[in-house]
Amino acid sequence: MSSRSTxxxxxRHVHFDSVGNVEIVSTLRGKKVLLTGATGFVGTCVMERLLxxxxxxxxVLLLRGRRGVEPHERLKDLLMxxxxxxxxxxxxxxxxMKRITVVHADLSMPRLGISEEDWKEVLLKDGGVHYVIxxxxxxxxxxxxxKQLQMNFGATADLLxxxxxxxxxxxxxxxxxxxxxxxxxxxxxxxxxxxxxxxPSYGTKFGTAEYPFRDYHDLVKYFLSPNLADKDADLxxxxxxxxxxxxxxxxxxxxxxxxxxxxxxxxKDKYKFQTTIVRPALITSCAKxxxxxxxxxxxxxxxxxxxxAHGLLSYSPYKPDRVMDMIPGDFVxxxxxxxxxxxxxxxxxxRILHSSSSVSNPVTIGKYFQLVMEYFDKEPVNQEIxxxxxxxxxxxxxxxxxxxxxEKVFRRSLTVGYWKxxxxxxxxxxxxxxxxxxxxxxxxxxxxxxxxxxxxxxxNGNTVALYGGLDDTEQKMFPCIWSPVYSWDKYTPIFLxxxxxxxxxxxxxxxxxxxxxPRPQSRSSLSPSMRxxxxxxxxxxxxxxxxxxxxxxxxQSSVRSSAAGSYSARSVNTHTSSHRSVGSQRSINENExxxxxxxxxxxxxxxxxxxxx
Numbered sequence: 001m002s003s004r005s006t007x008x009x010x011x012r013h014v015h016f017d018s019v020g021n022v023e024i025v026s027t028l029r030g031k032k033v034l035l036t037g038a039t040g041f042v043g044t045c046v047m048e049r050l051l052x053x054x055x056x057x058x059x060v061l062l063l064r065g066r067r068g069v070e071p072h073e074r075l076k077d078l079l080m081x082x083x084x085x086x087x088x089x090x091x092x093x094x095x096x097m098k099r100i101t102v103v104h105a106d107l108s109m110p111r112l113g114i115s116e117e118d119w120k121e122v123l124l125k126d127g128g129v130h131y132v133i134x135x136x137x138x139x140x141x142x143x144x145x146x147k148q149l150q151m152n153f154g155a156t157a158d159l160l161x162x163x164x165x166x167x168x169x170x171x172x173x174x175x176x177x178x179x180x181x182x183x184x185x186x187x188x189x190x191x192x193x194x195x196x197x198x199x200p201s202y203g204t205k206f207g208t209a210e211y212p213f214r215d216y217h218d219l220v221k222y223f224l225s226p227n228l229a230d231k232d233a234d235l236x237x238x239x240x241x242x243x244x245x246x247x248x249x250x251x252x253x254x255x256x257x258x259x260x261x262x263x264x265x266x267x268k269d270k271y272k273f274q275t276t277i278v279r280p281a282l283i284t285s286c287a288k289x290x291x292x293x294x295x296x297x298x299x300x301x302x303x304x305x306x307x308x309a310h311g312l313l314s315y316s317p318y319k320p321d322r323v324m325d326m327i328p329g330d331f332v333x334x335x336x337x338x339x340x341x342x343x344x345x346x347x348x349x350x351r352i353l354h355s356s357s358s359v360s361n362p363v364t365i366g367k368y369f370q371l372v373m374e375y376f377d378k379e380p381v382n383q384e385i386x387x388x389x390x391x392x393x394x395x396x397x398x399x400x401x402x403x404x405x406x407e408k409v410f411r412r413s414l415t416v417g418y419w420k421x422x423x424x425x426x427x428x429x430x431x432x433x434x435x436x437x438x439x440x441x442x443x444x445x446x447x448x449x450x451x452x453x454x455x456x457x458x459x460n461g462n463t464v465a466l467y468g469g470l471d472d473t474e475q476k477m478f479p480c481i482w483s484p485v486y487s488w489d490k491y492t493p494i495f496l497x498x499x500x501x502x503x504x505x506x507x508x509x510x511x512x513x514x515x516x517x518p519r520p521q522s523r524s525s526l527s528p529s530m531r532x533x534x535x536x537x538x539x540x541x542x543x544x545x546x547x548x549x550x551x552x553x554x555x556q557s558s559v560r561s562s563a564a565g566s567y568s569a570r571s572v573n574t575h576t577s578s579h580r581s582v583g584s585q586r587s588i589n590e591n592e593x594x595x596x597x598x599x600x601x602x603x604x605x606x607x608x609x610x611x612x613x
Contacts, residue, residue: 022469024478027341030057032129032168036107036159037136038063041296042175042283044083045333046133048290051096052087053477054337058099060122060129062112062136065104075102086290107136107155108147112162119162128166131340134159135175139250139299144230145237149223152253153260160264160271169273171343172261173336178279178325178356178458180255183245186322186454189359192279192352192462194258197244204243216259247451258350265350274346276339280332281325281356281458285498287491288479289330293498301326301368302499304447308369308398309376309500313415315401317408317448320366322455325358327482328491334478338466353466356458357482365453369400371492381500412448419444 033050037043038061050056063074078084079093079100087096103122106113114123123129138151156174163169181190198206198215206214213219223233237249246252258277265275284302285295298306301324307313335355342351357363377397403411419441426437446452460481467480 020469021471022338022342022466022474024337024341024470024474025054027344028054028056028131028337030055031131032056032058032060033340034060034062034123034129034132034163036062036105036134036155037175039078040135041299041329042280042332042336043135044081044296045286045289045294045329046135046336048083048087049330049333049337049478051099052090053289056099058101058129060101060103062103062105062107062114064106071102071104072097075100083290083294083296108138108151110154110158112155112158123162124165127168128163130168130170131173131343132159132163132169132171133173133175133336133340135336137175137250137254144234145249146223146228146230146233148249149220149253149256152250153220153257154224156257157260160261163273164264164271171274171276171340173276173278173340174257174261174350175336176254176258176277176279177251178281178354178456179248179251180258180279181458182247182251182451182454182456184454184456187456188454189457189459190354191459192354194262194277194350194352195255197255216256216263220256220260247449248446262350266348274343275350276343277350277352278332278336278339279352279354279356279458280335281327281354281358283329283332284326285328285495286330287328287486289333293494293501295329295495295498295502298499298502302495303443305372305376305496305499306381307444307447308372308400309381311398312444313447314399315403315411316365316369317403317412317450318365318453319450319455320364320369320402322365322453323358323362323457324365324368324453325356325456325458326363326368327355327357328495331355331480331482335463335480337478338463338470338480342466342469351462353463354458354460355463355480356460358457359459360464361482361484361486361488362457363488365455366402367488368492371489372496373398373400375493375496379497379500415444415448 028050033056035043035047035050038047047059047061050059061075061078063071063078066074075097076093079088079096101122103114103118111119134156136151136155138148160172163172178190181188181195184190204211207218213222222228223236237252241247241249241252244252246255261275261277264271282300284300285293295302332355335353339351339353380398419437423434423437423441427434464481467475470478
């Protein structure tokens with residue numbers, strides 16, 4: 001991809017030629033695709049889109065085996081999930097099962113835990129698959145580091161070797177995370193580029209007794225050595241996290257894995273296929289497909305909202321004027337599929353696609369928490385044991401206070417002390433309760449970690465460029481860019497409605513279980529917040545609701561500032577290869593317009609230069 005630069009002063013504004021036309025459906029129609037993580041939130045969204053919209057010929061799923069459950073029974077149970085309801089309306093389940101093969105696997109084991117028979121008779125038969133989409137990963141907070149590294153790095157390496165034996169292979173999509181760059185300073189602009197960690201700037205001599213490795217290959221060999229005890233591995237991992245400024249072992253292993261994907265891509269004499277790395281930001285419920293509000297976990301912003309709703313927390317150490325990068329799950333799935341369909345061009349290194357909103361349509365932490373409070377004021381959860389434990393308060397309203405200084409230290413100490421008491425008594429009762437308490441403590445510590453909310457801007461120029469190559473029909477079918485045309489005020493209540501219905505198990509909220517959030521049968525069954533949005537009950541089928549454009553801004557509420565518009569027009573041609581911090585100068589104010597924040601980000605991009613990956 002050639003580039004030309006224009007500009008004045010000390011910086012350059014880098015432009016790239018058009019990537020040309022991109023066609024998703026015609027590229028993937030009839031193809032064979034191998035998918036991991038099919039039981040996870042993103043994996044189910046990708047699977048649903050591949051089968052219903054892309055018309056892939058055959059899908060191979062790597063699923064963890066269950067004792068006494070045959071593969072076809074496991075598949076049938078999976079296809080009966082709520083996410084596939086629209087698909088089942090269009091295609092009989094018997095026909096779907098003919099288009100899918102389940103292979104029992106364990107990604108935490110060498111060679112993916114796949115039997116020799118499945119390896120030869122299913123995976124490598126007739127040249128294997130055309131595409132591999134690897135979305136499975138271990139995000140467990142309390143898992144030993146060696147096991148997490150094997151799951152995240154080792155499984156990816158084994159999948160790349162498997163793909164290399166398939167003569168049909170066209171491309172490999174690795175689903176990473178935008179937070180592989182989370183060790184950068186607050187307010188940094190993170191570009192679509194792999195960050196090198198073994199740099200002299202860290203002031204540490206690798207290859208010494210303290211750090212007995214010189215590169216990623218030595219590093220992984222060191223950790224996965226059978227001679228290294230789990231305890232010693234955890235200790236070294238904590239040292240590296242401190243050295244490289246990572247706040248999670250998960251994102252650190254993702255960074256290492258990206259390096260291996262890059263290594264395989266560049267080794268053209270052995271690996272003949274192309275690779276793409278997709279980096280989602282914080283993932284929220286689906287905005288459009290398979291229906292608005294669908295979500296199957298409580299990670300990230302969903303868990304944060306439920307923690308406040310249930311009274312686990314009433315304060316936050318985050319800075320409210322920092323950007324919070326969230327992206328709907330179906331937009332992530334569409335970006336993965338977009339990356340899968342654009343493997344026809346040979347590139348010198350992996351194409352990296354950010355699935356993010358902080359540059360295209362940002363929302364601040366303060367604004368998101370405000371929307372959370374407004375929603376749960378109208379739609380409180382009924383399980384309020386933690387908030388009304390002694391019956392002293394019956395007020396349903398929640399309030400989130402942003403704290404700093406001595407108050408932050410005091411409140412955090414009280415919270416940590418509370419959980420330590422809970423853990424002590426839980427350990428006295430049963431191992432299972434102790435494990436649950438430890439997980440709750442780990443999740444709470446994560447919510448109180450200010451490094452989680454650094455206000456990073458994930459620049460999505462590559463994603464915008466590829467999306468711009470789609471025709472109008474496929475842009476509507478596979479939306480990837482959360483642009484200013486979408487409203488956070490309209491989307492967030494339905495996102496939280498989906499989280500509430502999925503996670504809360506009390507009788508009142510369970511009435512919506514088993515059907516999508518926006519499909520009640522009568523106006524009386526509509527929640528007050530949904531009635532206030534003026535939804536038409538008569539048209540609430542899946543397809544009709546999908547076509548309503550629920551989250552699009554009205555002309556009166558659209559943000560049409562000149563800076564925002566100019567960014568949208570130029571972002572296809574904007575790129576940079578260096579990281580610069582905007583947080584060191586100032587932060588985005590939640591009351592300021594989009595133009596202020598985007599102007600500042602663009603100034604950073606103009607002052608930097610680089611080349612495409």
